[in-house]
Amino acid sequence: xxxxxxxxKRAGSWLALxxxxxxxxxxxxxxxxxxxxxxxxxxxxxxEHLENRRFGPALxxxxxxxxxxxxxxxxxxxxxDIHLASGAPAEAETTLAEAARRFPGSIxxxxxxxxxxxxxxxxxxxRLAKASAAMEAAARIEGPIAPAVIHKRIGDYxxxxxxxxxxxxxxxxxxxxxxxxAAVQLALGNLHLRRNSLGEARQAFDQVxxxxxxxxxxxxxxxxxxxxxxxxEQALAAADQVLERxxxxxxxxxxxxxxxxxxxxxxxxRADLEAYAALEAxxxxxxQRARALNAFRTGAQRHLLEGRNDDAIQVLESGIADYPxxxxxxxxxxxxxTQAGRHREAIAAYLSMLENGGDAPAAHRELxxxxxxxxxxxxxxxxxxxxxxxxxxxxxx
Amino acid sequence: xxxxxxxxLAAFLPVVILCDPNAAAGVQVQDAAxxxxxxxxxxxxxxxxxxxxxxxxxYLPETMGGGVVIFDHDGDGWPxxxxxNSGTLVDDPTIxxxxxxxxRNNRDGTFSESPAAGDIERSAYGMGACAADVDNDGWxxxxxxxxxxxxxxxxxGGSGFDDVTASAGIRADRWSSSCAFADVDNDGDVxxxxxxxxxxxxxxxxxxxxxxxxxxxxxxxxxGVADILYRNEGDGTFTDVSRQSGIQLPEGKGLxxxxxxxxxxxxxxxYVANDLVANFLFRxxxxxxxxxxxxxxxxxxxxxxRPMSGMGTDMADMNGDGRPDAFVTNMDRETHNLYANxxxxxxLEVTFESGVGTATLPYVGWGTAFMxxxxxxxxxxxxANGAVLDNIEEFRDTPYPQRNLLLANDGxxxxxxxxxxxxxxxxxxxxxxxxxxxxxxxxxDIDIVIGNNGQAADYxxxxxxxxxxxxxxxxxxxxxxxxxxxxxxxxxxxGRALVRQVKAGSSYLGQNDTRVHFGLxxxxxxxxxxIAWPTGRVDIVxxxxxxxxxxxxxxxxxxxxxxxx
Numbered sequence: 001x002x003x004x005x006x007x008x009k010r011a012g013s014w015l016a017l018x019x020x021x022x023x024x025x026x027x028x029x030x031x032x033x034x035x036x037x038x039x040x041x042x043x044x045x046x047x048e049h050l051e052n053r054r055f056g057p058a059l060x061x062x063x064x065x066x067x068x069x070x071x072x073x074x075x076x077x078x079x080x081d082i083h084l085a086s087g088a089p090a091e092a093e094t095t096l097a098e099a100a101r102r103f104p105g106s107i108x109x110x111x112x113x114x115x116x117x118x119x120x121x122x123x124x125x126x127r128l129a130k131a132s133a134a135m136e137a138a139a140r141i142e143g144p145i146a147p148a149v150i151h152k153r154i155g156d157y158x159x160x161x162x163x164x165x166x167x168x169x170x171x172x173x174x175x176x177x178x179x180x181x182a183a184v185q186l187a188l189g190n191l192h193l194r195r196n197s198l199g200e201a202r203q204a205f206d207q208v209x210x211x212x213x214x215x216x217x218x219x220x221x222x223x224x225x226x227x228x229x230x231x232x233e234q235a236l237a238a239a240d241q242v243l244e245r246x247x248x249x250x251x252x253x254x255x256x257x258x259x260x261x262x263x264x265x266x267x268x269x270r271a272d273l274e275a276y277a278a279l280e281a282x283x284x285x286x287x288q289r290a291r292a293l294n295a296f297r298t299g300a301q302r303h304l305l306e307g308r309n310d311d312a313i314q315v316l317e318s319g320i321a322d323y324p325x326x327x328x329x330x331x332x333x334x335x336x337x338t339q340a341g342r343h344r345e346a347i348a349a350y351l352s353m354l355e356n357g358g359d360a361p362a363a364h365r366e367l368x369x370x371x372x373x374x375x376x377x378x379x380x381x382x383x384x385x386x387x388x389x390x391x392x393x394x395x396x397x
Numbered sequence: 398x399x400x401x402x403x404x405x406l407a408a409f410l411p412v413v414i415l416c417d418p419n420a421a422a423g424v425q426v427q428d429a430a431x432x433x434x435x436x437x438x439x440x441x442x443x444x445x446x447x448x449x450x451x452x453x454x455x456y457l458p459e460t461m462g463g464g465v466v467i468f469d470h471d472g473d474g475w476p477x478x479x480x481x482n483s484g485t486l487v488d489d490p491t492i493x494x495x496x497x498x499x500x501r502n503n504r505d506g507t508f509s510e511s512p513a514a515g516d517i518e519r520s521a522y523g524m525g526a527c528a529a530d531v532d533n534d535g536w537x538x539x540x541x542x543x544x545x546x547x548x549x550x551x552x553x554g555g556s557g558f559d560d561v562t563a564s565a566g567i568r569a570d571r572w573s574s575s576c577a578f579a580d581v582d583n584d585g586d587v588x589x590x591x592x593x594x595x596x597x598x599x600x601x602x603x604x605x606x607x608x609x610x611x612x613x614x615x616x617x618x619x620x621g622v623a624d625i626l627y628r629n630e631g632d633g634t635f636t637d638v639s640r641q642s643g644i645q646l647p648e649g650k651g652l653x654x655x656x657x658x659x660x661x662x663x664x665x666x667x668y669v670a671n672d673l674v675a676n677f678l679f680r681x682x683x684x685x686x687x688x689x690x691x692x693x694x695x696x697x698x699x700x701x702x703r704p705m706s707g708m709g710t711d712m713a714d715m716n717g718d719g720r721p722d723a724f725v726t727n728m729d730r731e732t733h734n735l736y737a738n739x740x741x742x743x744x745l746e747v748t749f750e751s752g753v754g755t756a757t758l759p760y761v762g763w764g765t766a767f768m769x770x771x772x773x774x775x776x777x778x779x780x781a782n783g784a785v786l787d788n789i790e791e792f793r794d795t796p797y798p799q800r801n802l803l804l805a806n807d808g809x810x811x812x813x814x815x816x817x818x819x820x821x822x823x824x825x826x827x828x829x830x831x832x833x834x835x836x837x838x839x840x841x842d843i844d845i846v847i848g849n850n851g852q853a854a855d856y857x858x859x860x861x862x863x864x865x866x867x868x869x870x871x872x873x874x875x876x877x878x879x880x881x882x883x884x885x886x887x888x889x890x891x892g893r894a895l896v897r898q899v900k901a902g903s904s905y906l907g908q909n910d911t912r913v914h915f916g917l918x919x920x921x922x923x924x925x926x927x928i929a930w931p932t933g934r935v936d937i938v939x940x941x942x943x944x945x946x947x948x949x950x951x952x953x954x955x956x957x958x959x960x961x962x
Contacts, residue, residue, distance in 0.1 A: 125792060126792045126793040127792075127793075127794060128793075129794045162730070164755075193749075194754075194755070194758070196749035196750065196754060224701050227700065227701075227746075228746075228749060251702040253702070254698065254702025255701070255702060258695055258702075261693055261695075261743065262695075262739075262743060262745075269693075273693060276692075277675075284704070288617045288618070288620075291605075291614075292603065292617075292618050292619075294605075295604055295605050296604075298606070298607070298608065299603060300604075301608060302608060318601070
């Protein structure tokens with residue numbers, strides 16, 4: 001079944017924008033609205049807000065700047081970048097489209113970067129078709145993102161969208177631009193595996209191995225090729241090479257075990273398969289735990305956002321009943337109880353968080369606050385000192 | 398015309414194994430335009446609409462139903478259709494518009510609600526069903542799986558059904574999905590396997606997704622639940638033998654189950670499709686014991702060693718070597734899995750080599766059936782598809798409704814996607830779940846019924862199989878169970894041996910017509926039909942004319958033969 005990919009908040013593009021658009025990197029002076037009497041001033045206000053990740057006010061300042069100077073292409077591009085930084089790809093796309101409409105034929109390198117970032121943002125939300133279209137736009141303009149990188153990503157999106165022929169074409173373009181790119185070769189090999197073009201897959205993996213003889217993914221790909229062909233001896237040899245480098249490589253253990261059983265080496269094969277099963281059980285348990293904890297935490301967070309503290313607390317308590325050693329649940333419970341004004345119970349939750357190996361400085365900080373709230377100054381000071389010792393706060397000038 | 402014999406099955410097997418699967422392959426097979434499936438639910442009077450009771454709370458069962466079963470409930474020789482409805486989890490679970498529906502075959506291409514339907518109440522949130530004559534009285538009984546207590550209905554001579562769950566000792570009250578009947582101890586009555594899915598309850602409905610988009614949870618969020626095997630005591634009661642039989646494995650997250658004798662030792666084995674954990678292959682070692690051999694046999698995982706999202710399953714001989722092969726439907730981007738049985742208890746994963754891999758990559762698969770849709774003597778694949786998440790289009794470039802698939806076999810186990818040439822029945826895009834196949838109009842070609850989640854059901858009528866001939870065989874067990882479930886049939890036609898096993902329960906949440914269908918290609922006569930009954934008895938019928946329905950009683954007596962309609 002499907003897992004929903006977490007939306008990533010893009011926050012790192014600002015420096016890149018500064019480089020591309022020539023925005024000065026030095027700290028900007030604090031400006032106030034009453035001083036705003038020109039587009040550049042508004043722009044600087046926007047930048048200041050952006051630096052503090054106040055996206056709404058930043059966009060408002062840029063809107064005013066554009067009103068004052070509607071023919072300034074840079075303002076549009078920077079506005080798009082703020083949308084990207086705030087995780088709003090649709091708005092960024094609209095702004096870029098508006099810029100393209102107003103400044104037809106522009107080849108500002110910033111478009112290359114912005115469309116690239118837009119594509120990655122769409123991809124992070126699962127909108128791969130939109131991501132692919134944005135990356136195609138990035139490919140049309142020279143800029144800081146290398147064409148080979150762009151075509152590799154177009155290939156990746158295509159592969160994820162199961163548009164295997166366009167993906168193949170994109171990877172081939174990327175390779176033509178950067179023939180020695182092992183990441184592209186590897187992606188190409190894996191794509192050929194999906195297409196069941198085993199000879200071409202082998203060729204791609206061999207090329208990776210020629211430059212990177214320890215490429216686990218390539219060795220594993222080769223073992224998979226042989227397995228599919230029913231060439232168990234060769235599959236076993238390739239899986240062996242993987243396992244020499246990564247002894248607990250689950251898939252290689254499975255392929256080697258399967259090959260051995262079919263080659264008449266029943267006992268050795270079963271041993272591999274048992275080792276595989278033990279690893280699989282461990283990883284399954286870890287994944288199940290992670291997903292379940294995430295479900296409890298997100299569910300509680302939803303309740304908190306809707307102001308339903310008691311429901312949030314109930315969800316977290318039921319999570320703790322299932323996973324009594326989950327420090328992160330105690331942390332969330334402590335926060336929820338604090339929010340509900342149940343300070344003594346919150347203290348108990350944070351103490352449990354500590355007992356279960358949770359982030360100690362964070363727990364001590366909260367405990368210091370909570371003990372102070374209920375009037376136990378001695379306990380508060382004790383946890384404050386633990387907190388400061390843990391974070392090195394006392395040593396700070 | 399008939400020869401009768403009583404040999405042990407083991408002595409009979411070399412016939413199967415030695416037949417050359419490719420001896421006549423391709424000679425009589427035509428790959429013309431192919432048959433067309435017509436969407437015929439409305440014309441056929443099938444107005445069933447599945448109710449899933451979907452809520453913003455995203456209770457996982459809401460997206461998992463519903464099943465469909467083809468069985469002859471009134472014994473008139475015409476298959477009827479039973480649709481399982483789900484209902485609602487939070488309101489009155491027995492609201493009138495979410496009842497199960499039993500459609501009686503009107504013998505003219507149409508169906509109408511059976512008078513017996515009123516006896517079948519929806520007592521819980523429905524999932525799937527399977528049907529067999531559990532008391533060997535000549536009438537097929539019905540088992541319904543639920544999220545909640547399951548129900549066993551005894552067929553009252555074709556006129557109605559009685560709920561005998563309690564008196565039969567059935568106490569399956571978890572989240573059951575698929576079920577299947579077979580005589581696992583060869584004592585002459587059918588036993589029952591119930592696949593259980595997750596340890597889920599409404600009180601433990603977890604939040605999955607992002608803060609602003611709630612989605613149905615991944616099965617990894619919940620623990621699995623062990624399946625159940627009920628032994629039929631032959632007196633109207635069943636005993637839960639899950640633990641002593643060895644099938645009680647708590648890690649299972651079962652969604653599909655099928656019985657087949659994969660190692661050809663005369664004892665039916667069970668194959669279980671599990672969701673995101675390894676599939677189980679329970680080898681029947683006799684004396685009521687099963688041994689889980691999926692990993693060693695090579696049918697537990699995807700080819701590269703990853704557990705897949707197993708949903709529906711079927712087992713049948715798709716490459717003509719006499720051994721039942723295995724097929725499992727999975728999520729999109731995983732591919733569905735095809736495993737070729739290579740003998741010695743081993744399988745080879747041939748998903749990509751067979752053409753199934755690339756064809757199924759984009760689809761979330763559920764119900765499925767091996768069936769010879771074009772009567773060319775080999776088994777093709779029909780697959781019901783539909784995404785899991787009803788709001789998937791909000792965050793992924795994947796459609797919620799999807800088209801179903803028809804993969805045509807070239808006779809060697811190599812498949813081609815023929816969906817787009819298969820008529821308007823296969824052009825539908827819905828949220829399909831259950832799929833059952835059978836010759837509903839008794840015209841010699843296999844039709845398909847599909848249960849769609851929260852939508853109207855579909856009846857895909859097969860309108861002719863290229864003029865190819867065929868044969869339908871209905872078995873009546875005497876010493877063996879009444880439906881002959883588990884019997885192995887070998888039809889020799891044109892020098893080629895076609896091997897089929899009688900199954901009651903497969904696919905996802907459903908069951909096909911238990912009559913065995915053989916496509917004969919252009920051959921108008923079959924050389925012989927050999928039937929190895931579950932008791933070990935072998936009956937042989939020689940020189941069989943094509944294009945008829947044959948009813949054969951254990952002992953070799955042809956009770957009835959009539960031409961197709």
